[in-house]
Amino acid sequence: MNDWLAIHPGDAPLVVAFPHTGTDLADCEGGFLSPWLARRDADWHVHDLYAFARDLGATTVRTAISRSVIDVNRDPSGASLYPGQATTELCPTTTFDGEPLYAGDGPDAGEIARRRATWFDPYHAALSGELDRLRAAHGHVVLYDAHSIRSLIPRLFDGRLPQFNIGTNGGATCAPALAAAVSAASGADHVVDGRFRGGWTTRHYGRADDGVHAIQMELAMRGYMAEPDVPTEANWPTPLLADPPIGPNLRAILTACLEFRP
Template sequence: MDWLEIHRGTAPLIVSLPHTGTDLPEEVAGDFVSPWLATRDADWWIDRLYNFARNMGATTVRTTLSRSVIDVNRDPSGASLYPGQFTTGLCPTETFDGEALYVASSPTEAEIARRREAWFDPYHAALTAEIARLRGLHDRIVLYDAHSIRSVVPSLFEGELPNLNIGTNGDTSCDPALTRVVEAACDAGPFSRVTNGRFRGGWITRHYGEPDKGVHAIQMELACRGYMDDPTEALTPATWPSPYRLEQAAPMRDVLTDVLTACLTFARAGSQP
């Protein structure tokens, strides 16, 4: 499965990258209004931003497919993660800005089921397998779900999003002690931070987080201005996405290195020598 990238480390940390992909399989690509629109809401450059994680011994799991094909961070039952608020579904039919993704009709139930079997289920089989493998090595592990989004998306939230948005579903997906050390790592840097604000954790965080079984899941949603330029004019293929900027990203990478270090320290503190 060339769309599924798995790097196996031995440290008690998994970094999940569910929204960094931009690939559109041939059998569905022609159904979209345009490739650009079908990839516009990707978590741009996040896999590059976190590429230091492997050197820390972390396992990474990533899909190269666009979230517009199927979103592996949504409840497969179709239930909303944020009832009463706008959010995209398992097979999104519109962008964050409400623009139709499909030229004609949206995917049928049969097509959604096909995509789930082809791409959603294997992604989660991989995550499940890596969790089991690492739990065989460690008494507790951290599953860190990495995301980003434009700083201003009126349909999703008011105003400008804080730089660092921690999601633990109200401290049900991990031990509150993990939340505290991640907060401390964030607050030691120059960026704004909120915990369980607009983004409380997606389906991956909520589904896999079982602190009583040694699996502590936490989501980090970054406002993209921490490592690339936010759009200052209408989104077009010429203006979005903006480039990844090494100098701009450096302070954010420093903070994220501290965050992942805190995750590892927490996990190892609960493991037997």
């Protein structure tokens, strides 16, 4: 077992994936201009925020590797998920705000291939294996891809992001009933297929006709941690709130996923 890959098998037809909560820069740390910048855009605390999922019987799959090393939620071919919009690459060369992560061009094709074989491929092999196991047992499985992001990032989106951002790639990755149930549990401050329509994981695995219903949830971080106006090395990340206001919604959302039947 890879020490950077944490798999907690459950018996319920739900897999909760954590592709971006890791901060380990592994053997790539020396190549970054700033290790802090290379960690800054992590989905801070999200695996702890959803720790209750295991008590519900869900399977969780998490990589500890930072998205700046390789983003396991990007198309491995390098194709953009959001053509014409600012985004980051399979092996990002900038932060969300556009600051360079490397002094030069970043990793070359050979290095990208090495990182893919070392971290991307094993993560997805594990995720695929758990989905296959649960689909065989239940006839269907829900993949819930858990994310978060700062509420204000002008380079990526205008204004303040809604609290709950549900991605189904225009309804292509899951049954409408699942999207409707997750929307209802999210409350008023949500959007479906807004700026975030679901990353590569959601789009790749979401095959409702084959029994895999995938949905991405991008949380605005203000719902579970304090967000400074300008994140700096001195003030970021802030701790997970002891009683996050969105906690009841998240429990209702995962319960809706567990109760979903095609």
